[in-house]
Amino acid sequence: MPQPVTASSSALILDGREISLEQLIDVAEGRLEVCLSDDPTFRARIEAGPALLERLLEEEGVVYGVTTGYGDSVTRAVQGADDLEALPRHLYTFHGCGMGANLDVVSSRAVVMVRLVSLCRGVSGVSVALLERLTWLLNHDILPRIPEEGSVGASGDLTPLSYVAAVLCGEREVWIRPAADQPHALRPTAEVFAEHGLTPYVLRPKEGLALMNGTAVMTALAALAFSRTTYLSRLSSRITALVVQALEGNPYHFDADLFAAKPHPGQARVAQWLRDDLAHPAAPEVDATPINSPRLQDRYSTRCAPHVIGVVEDSLDWWRSFLETELNSANDNPLIDVDAGKILHGGHFYGGHVAMVMDSLKIAVANLADLLDRQLALLVDSRYNRGLPSNLSGATPERAALNHGYKAVQIGASAWTAEALKLTMPASVFSRSTECHNQDKVSMGTIAARDALRVLTLVEQVAAATLHAAIQGTEQRAALAGETGTPPVLAAFVEALRHDIARLEEDRGLEADLRLLCARIRERHWALSTGEANA
Template identity: 75%
Template sequence: MTLLHDPLRKSSTSAPLTLDGSPVTLEDIMSVAEGQRRVMLSTASDFRARIARGNAFLERLLEEEGVIYGVTTGFGDSCTREVSAADLEQLPRQLYTFHGCGLGEVLSVEASRAVVMVRLVSLCRGVSGVSVELLERLVWLLEHDIVPVIPEEGSVGASGDLTPLSYLAAALCGEREVFEHGKRRPSAEVFAKHGLAPYRLKPKEGLALMNGTAVMTALGVFAFARTAYLARLATRITALSVYSLDGNPYHFDADLFAAKPHPGQNQVAARLREDLHAPRTPRNSPRLQDRYSTRCAPHVIGVVEDSLPWWRQFLETELNSANDNPLFDAEAGKVMHGGHFYGGHVAFAMDGLKQASANLADLLDRQLALLVDTRFNHGLPSNLSGAEPARAALNHGYKAVQIGASAWTAEALKLTMPASVFSRSTECHNQDKVSMGTIAARDALRILTLVEQVAAAALHAACQGVDLRRRQAGAAPLPKQLAGFLDACRTHIPPLVEDRALEAELRTLCDLIRERHWSLYDA
């Protein structure tokens, strides 16, 4: 798998992504989900022949009266019940109909695009028995920015994301609702507007659409992108905090970190050295030991950086897999019944990501607590207030912001309980061990929202701390890279002199962080 070259920044390529069963990357999914790149189905004869062979093999089995799970039988524990030939066309509709019980908030348009894309990539592997027509219809949805409205709750992560993916199957068939260019409308109405008949699912196509890990994987891609960016942003905020606190920049010495050679941890230390312009450590440092939230920042952020490659491996392998059931080997002439819909790898990655990313919030919250406290901030005003001394009693600076950051951090830490250990026996004990991968991914996204809020608060305060430190006599010059970043931030958040409500500015920063607005560090 490719290593992260830049934390999933928005794609600038205009070339369409052509799907032919070859592996795609997390960046490919994000570029489509964020509306930056078009998708095309390959016209190559070998690719289309491979898809057609799988579908033809399935049709031949039906003619020979073969028993195929979910095609000629009921679903789950009903697999012993044979479906009559007259009802085979109705069976896929029954599947998405009785699974139409999702609740909770609906996925964002971007997340829904990612779901369609992830399912499409899997079906292009050519072993799910679907037709080229189904793949073309999925591409049509993305091309016209028409995606299903999908409730986010109701999946236990095996047999895949059945309930949320039923909304994709139903939308293709002209039922339920879709987002058309972001506007929620009935599917049938949208298809009629485009002069397109609702799709009629062929045998196995309902199961192929629904019996997979597309929702948890799609959400995992977003979680990965946001976490990768937050690791870099937390490093930059740490550098600002070290300068603000008049801290010891030599805690990040290259020789020191060579003694503990975790690659990601060393990369964070190198970035801090670059930001703080501290290439060489003197014989005796000006301050022996800063507090852990700055001194050990590479060790906290480094856990994320060192985990990104294996999170990527788990997600990209899942993304590029055939994960429905059953699968068909047309060349060998066999039907393979298994459990590839089980989302254990996604669940494990998301549970780990939750803990590592929540620790970023805890780190930044502790840095903010140092910045506002005159016992630890080495001469900065109480609560980083920028008011004149005569107004000091009236102004309270970042006092409430630090309280808010502490609340968001506590909530993030509370949510780190692993979801994957809460398997429940479902569906008459047929699904008696399930992954909870989708819940883990949803938890991760909620935690990341909270981490981004803490980062916004810490960034706002750190910029204030830098400004206040620079005013002091004898202050060290602000290194060029930090000065440029501070100027970029100041286009969105002015210094805090007299108290003002900061909600709008914090929300702006949260939006910028989620959009991965600032380019942080060279690849």
């Protein structure tokens, strides 16, 4: 993990150094403001870029996207001061063709932050004034409306980022919160700027390209996906512990000596979480069969849970490495090497690393859905749930014929799992040749990130369904087990959840419960480490 930049209790100071994914998420979710460093060295380094460009223009130098058209139009020369000023306006104007749903406010805030961090590296040829405008948007919670569709992930996220550039120039629409207790609403940018006494920004040469020709959208969405995955992995382990408890499973499947024989660190970490949650000691030397159990070995969806969840845990480090490197990179084109006095033309806008993270993440996460779906199927089936009621119904014997418990929830979880698995086709292999075959190999990183977020939403729904059923089954097992009881960690967790959702006795529609649990998962509401209190 990179060393964080300086941060006070309320603001993250940006000076061109690296930030972490957690700091990005704190800004995106509104817990942390940002400010530009006042350090003269940092500000001088930023201003040196546009100064070099100005000198090159005076010397009649040729700079892509400044004195030329864009993309395949690079052969067209742009001449005259009026054309030089109009060129970046044309760039964001003709890219104003985004479609699909709009990014939500958190995602939009993340996009602006990612672009700001990249431009603070000081090699993109932008002015301090532009960085201050991006900072102003974040700290005033005035955020561009960004349609999510239209990027192929190289030359960066041109179309969605055009909405950031256009907003800076007083055009299109922004999300703004009318009052602290009200949701964000869309309003014309020009009106909002006028109310704040802010004049539209005039882009300097290269600034339109610097804003748009980068990987900010895919990186922002990928960071949000990473954060959700980290929590979902730990939650899947907690749900598994509840299921093992409800099914009277064999806790010796998670023995430390066993996992020392196949020492994937993340896999071993999951096994440790399960041992802690189940409050079980090391395995005995001879008999590893739980009391009253007819099975020496449980079915794979519980026995192999550390191996499934462990894939996620063991991938987090390399996913983080790829994403934090991308987050803290200069990824537009061309770059300005002030020290050498030259322009570097390249392809850093290509989002291949982000695409690879997202394509692999969605496969690993969809496997969590498949795991939890199988666990739920065991819980509700009286052939396999070791004496629990059919479909975990909480109805009295007299009402049992009318009540169907979690039958429909299990069907829904199966549907969500199937959809998640269907979406695991990698996006990065679907490169398309675009823009007169200039962009003839593209990353599809933004599509991969959007796919990953959709998969995460589906998996969170499966987790909510299995969690709802698992606490019901755990309580039903406790009632049957008498003095055996529920391990303290799991008992405390069940009690915390019962503040939100009631036991299922007579059949009731569970949509509201499931939506609430999904919201809690997205909020990372419950502390899941052993010894921590639940929220």
